Amino acid sequence: MKTAKVSLKTSLPVDMEKELNKQVRMEGMSSFYYLAMASWCETKGYINSATFLYHHFEEEKAHMMKIFRYINEMGGHAVVPAFGEVKLEYTSLKDVFEHILEHEIAVTKSINNIVDFCFQVKDFSTLHFLQWYVNEQREEEAIARRNLEIFDIIGEAGQGIWLIDQEIGNMLKQILAKETAKEGAAAA
């Protein structure tokens, strides 16, 4: 039997659909990590950090959906992933932000691996699509590092932790202002 050179059903190369579905799960897990962290912060009285993390929960959910919709647009089948347990307890506010940086670095590696796979299978559409994620990860790692620097600069002793929470609130204001500016530029 002659093997078809192209699949009429999907534009995604073999295994790309699987890789993208794995990333759907990773972004979805990210959103739940942030949600769990937001809840922990809220119960401890770190209100600004909680607001920051609730916002990030929404962002990660949007990241998941962007890939989800792309898979189906390309003729693949986006799969609703099974989500595992997430870490609910943290030892301190700094512990939360250390986990975030570690996690974002892991996400960057995962995106980079798919980008590498795009080159291997010459999937330039997915390569182009993933550029948004490459930029997003650069920004997210920078924010995660900046948040950890705030702990070192201010120090956690005495009222320090209160000031750190305020600064994380200011960080969210900067992020929201940037997002509004981007939306404005896109609409112009």
Ligand SMILES: [Fe+2]
């Ligand atoms: Fe993400």
Ligand SMILES: [Fe+2]
């Ligand atoms: Fe992220």
